[in-house]
Amino acid sequence: MIEATGLTKRYGKTLAVDNLTFQVEAGRVTGFLGPNGAGKSTTMRMILGLDNPTAGQVLIKGKRYRELKDPLRTVGALLDAKWVHPNRSARAHLRWMAAANRIPAHRVDEVLDTVGLTSVAGKRAGAFSLGMSQRLGIAGALLGDPEVLLFDEPVNGLDPEGILWIRKFMHRLADEGRTVFVSSHLLSEMALTASDLVVIGKGRLISQSSTKEFVSRATENAVKVRSPQLEQLRTLLVQAGADVTDSDDGVTVSGMDSEKIGELAAANRIALHELSPQAGSLEQAFMQITGDSVEYHTGLEAEAQHVLEPTR
Structure with missing residues (x-):
């Protein structure tokens, strides 16, 4: 479990994180969302002890990161x-990480195999594509x-196959507790990945x-209807x-x-060919709820936000 309480970070006059309190439960994939500049990267850095909070604290299994013994055995990060x-x-690259954290050398080949990099394990990491670098970073986290x-x-x-692999892999990690x-x-992917x-x-x-609660709370569900007596039904x-x-x-x-x-429809003897609820999307919910927190809006973003706002 990760538990942040009153987490605050200032850089001079800039308040990057403001009294942030949340929990991340074990056995779940938790998505961390926010517009650009929301403070997500700063928060993650404070979780890992890379930045010190101005106020508040964040605990991992009840301890600050710097208090963890052999931290790489408790927390992995990319x-x-x-x-x-x-x-x-x-x-x-992975061998020096293993040696520095007293992790057996054979674990290096295990994680390389897990992320699909065994065939390029001897190649220079500087020549890797971004997708291959992502896989190497995941190997380091594991x-x-x-x-x-x-x-x-x-x-x-990552290509579509790699994205699907990441999604299933994260679900498997959560299923392991x-x-x-x-x-x-990538909100469409978060909708499929994060519980x-x-x-x-x-x-x-x-x-x-x-x-599910976030989407249902922020968007108005609709129903798709098809009928051979559509105009009569529309009027009703x-x-x-x-x-x-x-x-x-x-x-x-x-x-x-x-x-x-x-x-x-039944009361008016109108036949229905389709009656299917249409749930809102995570993207719609995100734009609806975070609209006031976006630092910079383009003209198109402002127009999209206006469309998504319910009529008052």
Whole structure:
């Protein structure tokens, strides 16, 4: 478990993290989301003892990072995929990490095999693509077989096969009872990967909940309806107070759930060919909730935010 309490970080007059409190539970993949400049990287650095908090604290299994004995055996992290000497081979890079943390040398080949780098283990890391560097960074995080894992943008540079591998791998780590905390801007992937979310903006906590709760709370669910008597049904829905918009082959109804729509259609002997709830997306929820926390808006972003905001 990771537990942050009142975590605060100032750089001169800049307040990067502001009284941040959250928990990351074991056995779950927890996504760490926020707009650019929200304080995600600073928070991760404080978790790992790379930056000292101005106030508050963050504990890993009840201890500060610097209090951990053989920390690589407790916490594994990937913050910068290119943090490696370019002239060292992948195997040599991992061997010095293992030696420095009293980890058996045979573990190096195990993690190289796990991330699919065995065939290039003897090649210079400086010649690696970003995707290969990401895999090497993940191998380093796994080296001590830790119970807690932190990943910052782990799918950067990976092809679709690599992204799918990362997703399944993180789920497997969580299923083993490990704590997995992952920061990413790829919201579509986070929707499939993270069971829980910690969302911050301007250094402050915006939300901590399950991914499902976050999406349902921030977006209005709609229902797709198809019917051979669509115009008659549309009139009845509007009269009942629902919002109806055209879709490719039917209408999308908000403000009324599928049960009430079905009952209304049945009461008026209207046939239905489709009645399917349409859940909101994580991307919609994220933009809706963090809109006020984005430091810089482009014209298109402002327009998208306006579209996503409910009519007052």
